[in-house]
Amino acid sequence: MERLIEKWALSDPELPALIFAGEKITYSQLNREVNRVANGLTALGIKKGDRVAIMLPNIPEFVYSFFAILRIGAVAVPFNTLYKGGEILHILEDSGSKALISLTNFAPMINELIPELPELEHVILTGERNLIFAHxxxxxxxxxxxxxxxxxxxxxxxxxxxxxxxxxxxxxxxxxxxxxxxxxxxxxxxxxxxxxxxxxxxxxxxxxxxxxxxxxxxxxxxxxxxxxxxxxxxxxxxxxxxxxxxxxxxxxxxxxxxxxxxxxxxxxxxxxxxxxxxxxxxxxxxxxxxxxxx
Missing domain, CATH: 3.30.930.10 (Bira Bifunctional Protein; Domain 2)
Incomplete structure (x- = not known):
């Protein structure tokens, strides 16, 4: 599936692949970001067959992460960002996830779980998002x-x-x-x-x-x-x-x-x-x- 991104990046690089918050992300940009995340995961030692959990809302970083995981042959484990501690713990334990990609916003929650997740070697955080309208x-x-x-x-x-x-x-x-x-x-x-x-x-x-x-x-x-x-x-x-x-x-x-x-x-x-x-x-x-x- 992720090879389709490469195909379109070569054949029609300026074609919009994503539209988020009114901004267009072309296939060329998408392919570049997927490669960047894939290279980062590889540098951390993530390899084919490893589970990588994704705790992200519907933002471009979710797409980059999902296809990067597929690109290196790992297994993506996406789950709902509204899950609470026990639910998150169960998913990460049951899947045996080696890494977790999440928002900086959720760092305090994740830190509480880390001592109970010996198989979780890496937590990768992306920037805070303006998810809802109120301070x-x-x-x-x-x-x-x-x-x-x-x-x-x-x-x-x-x-x-x-x-x-x-x-x-x-x-x-x-x-x-x-x-x-x-x-x-x-x-x-x-x-x-x-x-x-x-x-x-x-x-x-x-x-x-x-x-x-x-x-x-x-x-x-x-x-x-x-x-x-x-x-x-x-x-x-x-x-x-x-x-x-x-x-x-x-x-x-x-x-x-x-x-x-x-x-x-x-x-x-x-x-x-x-x-x-x-x-x-x-x-x-x-x-x-x-x-x-x-």
């Missing part, structure tokens, strides 16, 4: 796990969490937020927070995002392709706590507001604790997926 400081992510017996049903859960979020948003200085239907907290017609509730066995998993500072929706559209004819219908106007209250609340204030109101609503006591490994991996992924250079 980590622009949003706060809240996750709650509740027993189902604390709610009458899913509709009751949405209503109760909606009212809880109204209270939290008000406590951050926002006037007149309102909640009408599943999952959206609004000020006037603009969304300031959103949440979704998933059912897992006897639990409700509640994921909440609150927009703290202004977001440019065009940054989102650079990453997620949306047809022009449905953009206006699909994308909702957003606002933020900073725009509505005049300032971005500190993390301490956010923590206090959320903690107090969750304790009051559910009659529990919340104490500080450390994230377990898989929770930490999930947190680091959220931060890396939210990262955007300013």
């Amino acid at each position: 980590p400081e622009s949003t706060v992510f809240i996750q709650l796990i509740l027993q189902k017996n604390q709610m009458e049903d899913l509709d009751h859960a949405y209503g109760r969490i909606g009212n809880l979020m109204l209270d939290i948003v008000r406590s951050l200085g926002v006037d007149d937020p309102w909640y009408k239907h599943r999952g959206s907290i609004r000020v006037r017609g603009d969304k300031i927070a959103a949440f979704v509730i998933s059912e897992i066995e006897d639990m409700y998993l509640i994921n909440v995002i609150v927009f703290l500072t202004p977001l440019d929706i065009n940054d989102f559209l650079r990453v997620v392709w949306v047809p022009h004819e449905i953009r206006d219908k699909m994308l909702e106007p957003l606002t933020s706590v900073q725009e509505e209250a005049g300032e971005r609340p500190s993390w301490d204030r956010i923590k206090e507001c959320v903690t107090r109101r969750v304790e009051k609503e559910f009659g529990v006591e919340i104490t500080d604790g450390n994230l377990v490994r898989d929770e930490l991996f999930g947190y680091e992924k959220l931060r890396s997926l939210a990262y955007k250079d300013r």
Whole structure:
């Protein structure tokens, strides 16, 4: 398969092979990058039959890596970048991967796994990517796990969490937020927070995002392709706590507001604790997926 790249690089070198973020990558450029990665893998001692894992999103580096691995006769082991620690560990152990190619963003997660992967000799990192539209400081992510017996049903859960979020948003200085239907907290017609509730066995998993500072929706559209004819219908106007209250609340204030109101609503006591490994991996992924250079 990779020989087709060489064929087109010779016969029609300026023909576009990839289009990414509006930029064309020709077959000549693609072949050069594949050769560069292949030579690098060979220099590391990767040989025919070795497994090389790829933990990359849909970016040109994935294509370069995949075809470079094939070019030297090794076996590519691509997997989903949203996998958590235990899933990543299983794939790398089960495949016996000798090398892993990933984003710099994921380095903290990978470093945690290395002591448990004696066969993994090399970790190859490529540069950070602007994967999603928001800087980590622009949003706060809240996750709650509740027993189902604390709610009458899913509709009751949405209503109760909606009212809880109204209270939290008000406590951050926002006037007149309102909640009408599943999952959206609004000020006037603009969304300031959103949440979704998933059912897992006897639990409700509640994921909440609150927009703290202004977001440019065009940054989102650079990453997620949306047809022009449905953009206006699909994308909702957003606002933020900073725009509505005049300032971005500190993390301490956010923590206090959320903690107090969750304790009051559910009659529990919340104490500080450390994230377990898989929770930490999930947190680091959220931060890396939210990262955007300013």
